[in-house]
Structures are given as C-alpha cells and as structure tokens.
Amino acid sequence: MDIFSNLWLGASTAFMPMNLFYGFIGCLLGTAIGVLPGLGPTATIAMLLPITFGLPPESALIMLAGIFYGAQYGGSTTAILINLPGESSSVVTAIDGYQMARNGRAGAALATAALGSFFAGTVATILLAVAAPPLAAVALNFGPAEYFSLMVLGLVASVALASGSLLKAFAMIVFGLILGTVGTDVESGTPRYVFDIPELYDGLNFVAVSMGIFGICEILRNLEGEHERSVGVKRVTGLMLTRQDIKRIIAPVLRGTALGSFLGILPGGGAMLASFASYAMEKRISPNRAEFGKGAIEGVAAPESANNAGAQTSFIPMLTLGIPGNPVMALMVGAMIIQGITPGPNVISDEPALFWGMIVSMWSGNLMLVILNLPLIGLWVKMLTVPYHLLFPAIIGFCCIGAYSINNSVFDVFVMAGFSVIGFALSKMRFEPAPLLLGFILGPMLEENLRRAMLISQGDPSIFVRSPLSLSLLIFAVVVLALVLSPSISRKREEAFTE
Amino acid sequence: MSQSAGRIQFPAGMSFTREYHAMLKIRNSRDFVGGVTMICVGLLFIWFGRELEVGNSFQMGPGYFPTMLSLLLMAIGALIVVQSLMVDAEAGDPETWNWKAYFLVILGPIGFGLALAGLGLAPTMLLLIVGVATASRYANWRHSILLGLFLAACSVLLFTKLLSLPVSAFGPWIPFIGELF
Incomplete structure (x- = not known):
C-alpha cells in the first residue's frame, strides 16, 4: 500500500526529536496565543516567521502549523472559562460552554472540546493523507491558463465565504494584487513602483506587510475599547465525562467533523465558518435543542470538532495546489517560498518528507494538544490573567525586531509601520484585511500565469474558455458568485455570521 | 370608490x-x-x-x-x-477613537527604526516598550519600566547573542557602556 509507506516516511520525519520539539513549541505557542487576549494566529505566525528562517523547512512548517491548530484549542479554553472567545472560531463555543462552566461543569466542557477536537483532527489528517495526492496529480497537468482560472476561483470563493460586503472584499483583493506588483518585474526586469528605493526592488516584504496589517493593526483596534477582564472560574475540576455525556456528544462530534472537513477545503472557509455552521446545524437537528444556550454539551462538542477539522483540511488546497484559502495559509505559502520551496502540486513529489511529515505531525500535534490542554489546564487559567497592557508592548517590541531581522534592515520596520496605518485606515472603513493578504501573495503568480497563457495563445483571451478544465473552473467561480449574490443565500450567509 | x-x-x-x-x-x-x-x-x-x-x-x-x-x-x-x-448604513456600534494610542503605537516602530543604529538594541527596546505602554489607560510607570528592562535583556540575549543579528546591545550614541559591549 502506497499510503502506508508514505505515512511511514511522514512518521519518520515527524517523530525526529527536533521536529517533535518544534511541533511541541508550535502547539504550546498556539495554545498560549489562543488563551492570551487580543492575539490571533495570523499575527503570531507573521511575528514568528523571521525566527523560522534559520530552521530546516520541515521544522519551520511543522511549528507554524502547530501554532495554527493549537490556537483552535486555546481559543476554546477562554470561551468556556470566561465567555471571551480567544479566537474567532471559538465564538459559538462561548454560548453553551460558558453556561456549562457557570453550572460547575467547566471541566466537562473543556474535556468535550479537547476530545472532540482530537477526534476531528485525526479524521481530518486521514482525509488529508487520502485526498491530497490525487488532487495534486490532477493539478500537475495544469497549464498556465488552468492555473490562472484556478487562482481566480480561489480568490472569488475566498471572498464569497467570508463575512461582510462582497464589493469591499473584491476591492481588497485587487488592492493586494496591485501591491504584489511592487518590485522588479520578473519577465522584463523593469522596476515597478520602487521610487528608487533599493530595498523595494525585491518587492514589499510580505512578513512586514502582514505584521503591519494584522499584528500592529489588531493592537490599535484593541486599544480603542480596552477593558480589563476578570476570570470567574479559578479552579477547574471534574475533567471526566459521564457516560451520559459521552452518549450525547458522539453524534454532534461526528456531524461537526464531517461538516468542518468539508467547509475547510473550500477556499475562504476554514475554522470560523465551520464552527458557526455546525452550531447552527446542531441547534436545528439536535434532540436536546431546547437546552441550547443554557449549557448544552452538544453546543460545545459540535463547533469545537468542526473548527479543528476545518483548520486542518484548509491545508489541502494550500499543500496540493499552492492556493491559500485563508490568511494563515497565505502566510504558510509565504513561509514555503522563503524556504525555497515552490508551493503547488509539485510539493508532494519533490518534497515528500516535508509533505508527509507535516501530515503526520498534525496528528501527533493534536495528541500533544490533548495532553497540554487537559492536565495542564491550571497553567492556562493562570495565563488568562496576563493583563493586556503588559502584553501589547511586548508584541510591538517583538514585531519591530522581527521586521528588522528579515533583511537586517530598518526599512522593513518602516514598511510594517506604514502598513499598520494602511490596515487601520482600511478597517475603519470596514474593509477586511484578509483578502488583501491573499491577493498580495497570489499577485505575482497570477500575473505570471496570465502572461504565459496569453503568450501561448498569441494574445487570444479565449484560451481561458477553450481548455475544458479552465472553463469549468471559471464556470464554477461564476456559480459561486451567483449563489452568494442570490438574495436567499445571502440572507442565510448573514444569519450564519450573526448568530 | x-x-x-x-x-x-x-x-x-x-x-x-x-x-x-x-x-x-x-x-x-x-x-x-x-x-x-x-x-x-x-x-x-x-x-x-x-x-x-x-x-x-x-x-x-x-x-x-x-x-x-x-x-x-x-x-x-x-x-x-x-x-x-x-443603501443606508446599518446601525452598528458607535465608532470609538483613541488618538493617543494610535499616535504612540504607530510612532513606536518608526522611532525604533530611527534609533536602533545609534542607541543599540537594549536602550531602543526599553524606550519603545515604555513609550508604547503609555498608550494603555491601565499602564503604570513601574510596570512599564520593569517590562521594558526585562524585554530589553531578553531581546539582547536572544537576538544579538543567540541569533547574532548584526545589531549591538549598546550603540555609538551611548558613550561609555557602548564601548564595553
């Protein structure tokens, strides 16, 4: 069996002591940022990217992935204990999880979240291992026209599934694509928008850009409505689930995992959408739906399984096609590029140790997270009390050194400061920064494939509809767009995000 | 009718x-x-x-x-x-502005960039932390300075000693200590 030899290869990479160590560090950091107030996985990964430059690619990506799914675990802890979701994907967990904690069942809620997440993580890992190679094999036959259409589909879908105004999200994508053209044009060698600044000839550094629009910008917004938080639950006891609990969570966990895995694969989907959708579904079909909002264990089990499954399956398009579906995946693509790996379908065949190592590390990471979260819960409760006014100066300090260390030049620190202003101005006008980062990462690839395709067809744009594969990708993009624009669906979309 | x-x-x-x-x-x-x-x-x-x-x-x-x-x-x-x-705007939360925080948090990194070569990592870090910390309404000087000293020491240890970034702990603007490092 091919898949077993591949998984064996992955296990031998993932269980190397060094990779286990970095995986552990990633999970630890992920849980910490999930617990700490006002610090999301996107900002943290951006902040830590410069440190990973010196690591081997496997260790770097294993650690970054650990931060991402670790944050899903940590975010649920704060949601349950103090009714403040540490992550956007844990927002719905707070509804019933906090009620359970108030009823003295915080331990059961935490155990449900951790075990549900672990189960979902295991299933998603298997799905990733089974689905990724054939998907990549299809993508290997892609020419420039197909790639262009695929990226268009990815960008359109990422907008369609996100919350907020469609037009504004498109504006952000286009703005990001334009920012991606800054620097030397690869084909002609002409410098574009560099204003004779030598540092700009390589383009804007994406680490500095993302630290600005996610890291610093988040701090600016948090300081607007700053308030100290109080921790109601000081001690957590009773982590064991009763037989009754287990009986009640099996079906929600299974449904949450299935829905989350599916939504995670879609561009723009991922953890947050998965948790919202699965909570909404449980609320409708659960036999105990009357208890929802008053501490129903299903209301914790389903969204927590779904967000972890979604977080993990969102790696599928990134690893097999090189198309990031959310900003965290965009940063992972950037991390790969920095490590000298070209993201895309070739990763599986060119870097099998990296690919399979990452997959196996996700499973081992989930196991570590259960251990980290359940017995060590006391530590995380302590961490909840770290006040924000001590945390944010440290984040800024870390971002500054991080930006400096990219090229050992203060220019990137100024780029970061500049983009924090841009990001903040955009957020004041209610433009989401996430599509901008996707556009920025995909911009150069999109342009290159467009130019190659047009060169092949001698300037005839019909090349994009003559290839059946490219045509179907574009039709799919149009269908997605039409679906979102249709009134009934858009109303549902609003509902899903406001609930 | x-x-x-x-x-x-x-x-x-x-x-x-x-x-x-x-x-x-x-x-x-x-x-x-x-x-x-x-x-x-x-x-x-x-x-x-x-x-x-x-x-x-x-x-x-x-x-x-x-x-x-x-x-x-x-x-x-x-x-x-x-x-x-x-289309009318949807009623949302009223916008809050905190100009002092914007000013400090954005100027902090710029100041960091300008002072790094001259002051060196440790003093720049201390100034940055103490400076941006005042953006919070819960900040107090004792905590900020302690945090600044702690992070300055950590960053020197991690970045100039361990990761050997080409930046010294104390720069040429600090006459006596700068020469010791």
Missing part, C-alpha cells in the same frame, strides 16, 4: 418624491469614503506607473497587469460609491 382605484398604493412609509430628491444624498458615509479612497488608490498607481510600458494582450509589458488592476479597483470603488448613495 373610483378615487382609491385610480391611485397607486405605495407601501406604508414610502414616499416617492422625497426618495427621488434624496437620491444623491450620502447614505453611508463610511462606504462613500471607502469607495473614493479605492478610486484614489487606483489613480495613484496609474500615475506612478505611467512610464511603465503597457504593451498589448499578446506581448504584455510590465505596466499591463498593474494598470488593468488599477482600472478594476477604480471601477469597484465607483460601485462602492454608488452603493453608498443608495
């Missing part, structure tokens, strides 16, 4: 003439500003890229892709403006 049959029934609360006159009123000022900003961004990129060769669709020059995108951005911006004239 014939009187009511001849009249068009409008839904309650809808008055056509007033609606018509108010057509060009800005209903969503946030979106209006956003749309205009996007148009300006598009114009800026077209202006700064005016010397780039656009070429044609067969032989695309370096200016083709950015120019097309800028035009697209301006079109989207125009649509956002149109939308802001037609």
Whole structure:
C-alpha cells in the first residue's frame, strides 16, 4: 500500500526529536496565543516567521502549523472559562460552554472540546493523507491558463465565504494584487513602483506587510475599547465525562467533523465558518435543542470538532495546489517560498518528507494538544490573567525586531509601520484585511500565469474558455458568485455570521 | 370608490418624491469614503506607473497587469460609491477613537527604526516598550519600566547573542557602556 509507506516516511520525519520539539513549541505557542487576549494566529505566525528562517523547512512548517491548530484549542479554553472567545472560531463555543462552566461543569466542557477536537483532527489528517495526492496529480497537468482560472476561483470563493460586503472584499483583493506588483518585474526586469528605493526592488516584504496589517493593526483596534477582564472560574475540576455525556456528544462530534472537513477545503472557509455552521446545524437537528444556550454539551462538542477539522483540511488546497484559502495559509505559502520551496502540486513529489511529515505531525500535534490542554489546564487559567497592557508592548517590541531581522534592515520596520496605518485606515472603513493578504501573495503568480497563457495563445483571451478544465473552473467561480449574490443565500450567509 | 382605484398604493412609509430628491444624498458615509479612497488608490498607481510600458494582450509589458488592476479597483470603488448613495448604513456600534494610542503605537516602530543604529538594541527596546505602554489607560510607570528592562535583556540575549543579528546591545550614541559591549 502506497499510503502506508508514505505515512511511514511522514512518521519518520515527524517523530525526529527536533521536529517533535518544534511541533511541541508550535502547539504550546498556539495554545498560549489562543488563551492570551487580543492575539490571533495570523499575527503570531507573521511575528514568528523571521525566527523560522534559520530552521530546516520541515521544522519551520511543522511549528507554524502547530501554532495554527493549537490556537483552535486555546481559543476554546477562554470561551468556556470566561465567555471571551480567544479566537474567532471559538465564538459559538462561548454560548453553551460558558453556561456549562457557570453550572460547575467547566471541566466537562473543556474535556468535550479537547476530545472532540482530537477526534476531528485525526479524521481530518486521514482525509488529508487520502485526498491530497490525487488532487495534486490532477493539478500537475495544469497549464498556465488552468492555473490562472484556478487562482481566480480561489480568490472569488475566498471572498464569497467570508463575512461582510462582497464589493469591499473584491476591492481588497485587487488592492493586494496591485501591491504584489511592487518590485522588479520578473519577465522584463523593469522596476515597478520602487521610487528608487533599493530595498523595494525585491518587492514589499510580505512578513512586514502582514505584521503591519494584522499584528500592529489588531493592537490599535484593541486599544480603542480596552477593558480589563476578570476570570470567574479559578479552579477547574471534574475533567471526566459521564457516560451520559459521552452518549450525547458522539453524534454532534461526528456531524461537526464531517461538516468542518468539508467547509475547510473550500477556499475562504476554514475554522470560523465551520464552527458557526455546525452550531447552527446542531441547534436545528439536535434532540436536546431546547437546552441550547443554557449549557448544552452538544453546543460545545459540535463547533469545537468542526473548527479543528476545518483548520486542518484548509491545508489541502494550500499543500496540493499552492492556493491559500485563508490568511494563515497565505502566510504558510509565504513561509514555503522563503524556504525555497515552490508551493503547488509539485510539493508532494519533490518534497515528500516535508509533505508527509507535516501530515503526520498534525496528528501527533493534536495528541500533544490533548495532553497540554487537559492536565495542564491550571497553567492556562493562570495565563488568562496576563493583563493586556503588559502584553501589547511586548508584541510591538517583538514585531519591530522581527521586521528588522528579515533583511537586517530598518526599512522593513518602516514598511510594517506604514502598513499598520494602511490596515487601520482600511478597517475603519470596514474593509477586511484578509483578502488583501491573499491577493498580495497570489499577485505575482497570477500575473505570471496570465502572461504565459496569453503568450501561448498569441494574445487570444479565449484560451481561458477553450481548455475544458479552465472553463469549468471559471464556470464554477461564476456559480459561486451567483449563489452568494442570490438574495436567499445571502440572507442565510448573514444569519450564519450573526448568530 | 373610483378615487382609491385610480391611485397607486405605495407601501406604508414610502414616499416617492422625497426618495427621488434624496437620491444623491450620502447614505453611508463610511462606504462613500471607502469607495473614493479605492478610486484614489487606483489613480495613484496609474500615475506612478505611467512610464511603465503597457504593451498589448499578446506581448504584455510590465505596466499591463498593474494598470488593468488599477482600472478594476477604480471601477469597484465607483460601485462602492454608488452603493453608498443608495443603501443606508446599518446601525452598528458607535465608532470609538483613541488618538493617543494610535499616535504612540504607530510612532513606536518608526522611532525604533530611527534609533536602533545609534542607541543599540537594549536602550531602543526599553524606550519603545515604555513609550508604547503609555498608550494603555491601565499602564503604570513601574510596570512599564520593569517590562521594558526585562524585554530589553531578553531581546539582547536572544537576538544579538543567540541569533547574532548584526545589531549591538549598546550603540555609538551611548558613550561609555557602548564601548564595553
């Protein structure tokens, strides 16, 4: 069996002591940022990217992935204990999880979240291992026209599934694509928008850009409505689930995992959408739906399984096609590029140790997270009390050194400061920064494939509809767009995000 | 009876003439500003890229892709403006502004960049932390200075000693200690 030899290869990479160590560090950091107030996985990964430059690619990506799914675990802890979701994907967990904690069942809620997440993580890992190679094999036959259409589909879908105004999200994508053209044009060698600044000839550094629009910008917004938080639950006891609990969570966990895995694969989907959708579904079909909002264990089990499954399956398009579906995946693509790996379908065949190592590390990471979260819960409760006014100066300090260390030049620190202003101005006008980062990462690839395709067809744009594969990708993009624009669906979309 | 049959029934609360006159009123000022900003961004990129060769669709020059995108951005911006004239803004949370925090948090990294070469990592870090910490209304000097000293020591240890970044702990602007390191 091919898949077993591949998984064996992955296990031998993932269980190397060094990779286990970095995986552990990633999970630890992920849980910490999930617990700490006002610090999301996107900002943290951006902040830590410069440190990973010196690591081997496997260790770097294993650690970054650990931060991402670790944050899903940590975010649920704060949601349950103090009714403040540490992550956007844990927002719905707070509804019933906090009620359970108030009823003295915080331990059961935490155990449900951790075990549900672990189960979902295991299933998603298997799905990733089974689905990724054939998907990549299809993508290997892609020419420039197909790639262009695929990226268009990815960008359109990422907008369609996100919350907020469609037009504004498109504006952000286009703005990001334009920012991606800054620097030397690869084909002609002409410098574009560099204003004779030598540092700009390589383009804007994406680490500095993302630290600005996610890291610093988040701090600016948090300081607007700053308030100290109080921790109601000081001690957590009773982590064991009763037989009754287990009986009640099996079906929600299974449904949450299935829905989350599916939504995670879609561009723009991922953890947050998965948790919202699965909570909404449980609320409708659960036999105990009357208890929802008053501490129903299903209301914790389903969204927590779904967000972890979604977080993990969102790696599928990134690893097999090189198309990031959310900003965290965009940063992972950037991390790969920095490590000298070209993201895309070739990763599986060119870097099998990296690919399979990452997959196996996700499973081992989930196991570590259960251990980290359940017995060590006391530590995380302590961490909840770290006040924000001590945390944010440290984040800024870390971002500054991080930006400096990219090229050992203060220019990137100024780029970061500049983009924090841009990001903040955009957020004041209610433009989401996430599509901008996707556009920025995909911009150069999109342009290159467009130019190659047009060169092949001698300037005839019909090349994009003559290839059946490219045509179907574009039709799919149009269908997605039409679906979102249709009134009934858009109303549902609003509902899903406001609930 | 014939009187009511001849009249068009409008839904309650809808008055056509007033609606018509108010057509060009800005209903969503946030979106209006956003749309205009996007148009300006598009114009800026077209202006700064005016010397780039656009070429044609067969032989695309370096200016083709950015120019097309800028035009697209301006079109989207125009649509956002149109939308802001037609659709009312949804009632949301009132906007809060904290100018002191914006000022300190944005100037912090800029100051860091300007002072790093001269002061060295440790003093710059201390100043940055103490400076940005005052942006919080819960900050107090003792905590900020302790945090600053702690992070300055950590960053020197991690970045100049362990990761050997080409930046010294104390720079040339600090005469005596600077020479010791």
